[in-house]
Amino acid sequence: MQTFFSTSGVDQVRAKLSVVAAGIGLLLVATAPLWAHHSFWVEFDVNQPVVLKGTITKVEWINPHAWLHLDVKSPDGAVEAWMIEGGSAAALLTRGFTTRTLLPGMVVSVEGYRSKNRALRANGGDITFADGTTLFFAFSKM
Incomplete structure (x- = not known):
């Protein structure tokens, strides 16, 4: 059976890394105002x-x-x-x-x-x- 999505190990790792990178990016944007605050x-x-x-x-x-x-x-x-x-x-x-x-x-x-x-x-x-x-x-x- 032919599928339209590749399920090779390399593609799965790339997909997971993309999700992690996007999550880190969102976290950095959301916490930027906290970094601007000073002691x-x-x-x-x-x-x-x-x-x-x-x-x-x-x-x-x-x-x-x-x-x-x-x-x-x-x-x-x-x-x-x-x-x-x-x-x-x-x-x-x-x-x-x-x-x-x-x-x-x-x-x-x-x-x-x-x-x-x-x-x-x-x-x-x-x-x-x-x-x-x-x-x-x-x-x-x-």
């Missing part, structure tokens, strides 16, 4: 705590981290544009944040840790508002 310990310096008081210029409610942009006046009077990394938008919502909690023009104080590369970036911790209310902005407590 606090890699990017930020626990020995460089900062307290930044400034005016919010922009808020990015994105995942995996929300970002707060803050204009901070340095000791010499120059305005520095800081970026503060927060937790995920979903985590912040469970802590009491809404899209109206942090608005451009608000003055806040942020405690956190400066980036290791000394850029004007920090991992945010507690944010204190003008009325004294404090909310936790980071991904998790250390």
Whole structure:
């Protein structure tokens, strides 16, 4: 009896390898966002705590981290544009944040840790508002 599909050992091995390769490819694509996520310990310096008081210029409610942009006046009077990394938008919502909690023009104080590369970036911790209310902005407590 003649068949249209070859059943030789070589063809079977090729078919299995194709399935395995496709599976690995799908796995790599699906997990790529996890690789992009970084560790606090890699990017930020626990020995460089900062307290930044400034005016919010922009808020990015994105995942995996929300970002707060803050204009901070340095000791010499120059305005520095800081970026503060927060937790995920979903985590912040469970802590009491809404899209109206942090608005451009608000003055806040942020405690956190400066980036290791000394850029004007920090991992945010507690944010204190003008009325004294404090909310936790980071991904998790250390």
